[in-house]
Amino acid sequence: MKKDALLDAAEAVLSEHGTQALTLTAVADRAGVSKGGLLYHFSTKEALVKALVTRVIEEFDDLIAELDDGTPGSYSRAYVEATFKVFTDGARTYRRWSAITAAATDPELAAPLNEAMARWHRRDPAEDRDPVAGMIVRLAAEGLWEVMSHSPELYGEAELAALRERLLALLER
Structure with a gap:
């Protein structure tokens, strides 16, 4: 998965649910990747x-x-x-x-x-x-x-x- 798609997923989580909802798990779920796949590109929130x-x-x-x-x-x-x-x-x-x-x-x-x-x-x-x-x-x-x-x-x-x-x-x- 490309970084831009992961960033798009993070934006969607933020926009739909607010800053409290922005977790690596929520972003990975939204992007349809494993948390490890997200961590490969972004090691921390x-x-x-x-x-x-x-x-x-x-x-x-x-x-x-x-x-x-x-x-x-x-x-x-x-x-x-x-x-x-x-x-x-x-x-x-x-x-x-x-x-x-x-x-x-x-x-x-x-x-x-x-x-x-x-x-x-x-x-x-x-x-x-x-x-x-x-x-x-x-x-x-x-x-x-x-x-x-x-x-x-x-x-x-x-x-x-x-x-x-x-x-x-x-x-x-």
Whole structure:
């Protein structure tokens, strides 16, 4: 069994049953492998959670890189676009983010996510036409992540589209 399938199984356990249910046995059962098969790839629950966090960071970095064309303000635009892409690309992508956020409550396990947050938010101010607007927009997107992780049904498709448009417009002023 491939690591990604095991990580998918862990995400499903987290998303459906919460962090208390995340055990190596539950993940192995969900993946349809023996616990030994899971341990071959992830020797501890902490190693599994770390791999989940790492995968999320890499996927978001890849989205940003795909959308960032290098022009002034493009990083902040890409950050907004990547955020909304996650929210509108279906339950699987959103499930991944909400599950990892819930799982990364241990400070040691959350460290890679905290480092990525600092990298995502500590950009060169000269990259944005209006550096403060860039900070505000990225922080607003971050707040949306927090809200959506607790109440994913709060905003519908039209509301998310309106939020996206307004955040992008703030970057163009």
